[in-house]
Amino acid sequence: MWPPAASWKALGVVSLLLALGLEGATWFLLYFLRERRRRRSSLPEVLFFPAPPTCTEGLLRPSRPVPCVCGLPHTESSLSRLMLRLLSARRTLELCLFSFSNPQLARTVLLLHKRRVQVRLIADSDYMAVRGSQVGVLRKAGIEVRHDQHAGYMHHKFAVVDKTVLITGSLNWTTQAIQTNRENILILEDAVVVKAFLEEFERIWQEYDPACYVFFPGRK
């Protein structure tokens, strides 16, 4: 008889081990990857507002480890969670915001700019100049800002961190909205969704290029 019994025996044992091992390894790998992703990112995350005023100096001045002695609660809030997500940026931050007047969020963006994160901001032309708007402050600091020239609002309220994490929702970045309104923020890293929002950002960024601005629409 050929092949000899020993060969069949070896084949049997090896194949059995292969069957069990390969199957086990596949499931373990899938489970491991899923768990690691879940642990590392804890995304998606949903934040609701209003958020009570809390002290966020610990996030904005990490180099000064002296505890802040202000009277505000030193607890976590939806605002501090949002700031933490923004502060995780290492390379890029795209901001597409209808209204931006909250000082803590402006300081967060300025801190990222100081850390050499490439920040780009698209704003609404009507709301970028209202009292308390932080758009001018960011522009003065050297952050590139573009805005619309249309009658309609640039009503988006989203940010993309490092081209991988999307922060979107109903919240305008104003103190009134944060502390008074019922609002939501959704933070996720679904590749398909992030790609769609990044493409929208680039479309608007190109369209709002200052080279395309029309300063005297009446003249020909």
Place this chain on the structure above:
Amino acid sequence: MWPPAASWKALGVVSLLLALGLEGATWFLLYFLRERRRRRSSLPEVLFFPAPPTCTEGLLRPSRPVPCVCGLPHTESSLSRLMLRLLSARRTLELCLFSFSNPQLARTVLLLHKRRVQVRLIADSDYMAVRGSQVGVLRKAGIEVRHDQHAGYMHHKFAVVDKTVLITGSLNWTTQAIQTNRENILILEDAVVVKAFLEEFERIWQEYDPACYVFFPGRK
């Protein structure tokens, strides 16, 4: 020698087939499930606005198959995609909307109400009474509506279809926003995210229970 060569041979062949078959079946199953889910739901979906005006009569009057002869383009748009998602509701529809004045979306909700989908609507007290608001129309048709009594806005703009699909974004349900503004809508069925939004809806629904309304805040 025991077991005989034939047994080892059988074990070898069976184990090899098991190894290959089981591994192949696992991957096929995973691929099949993923593809089926993607095909069936094609979620997540991202919609951007402004959307050019298009005819949506085909969606709102499916019982009248006569093609509409109006002058509007009979093509798909972000608005018709949004309406299609809403019309997929079979059992429940939760609406939590800052501003709701678009007639097509109101007719969509009325159609669902007529189909015995259980619709609940949370509105903002300041915006539910503005000119063109559809909240009164929906209430008159028998849809339960609740609203805030606060100074801050009920600024959410989300819907949950059949407790499984979340529709959220920057878009207020107004014709001006749909046709003029830069807006986004994100449609997804992530169980964790949908659960969070449903819980927020129930929290607000309880808080805005008319039994809790204060009609004369000055009196004691």
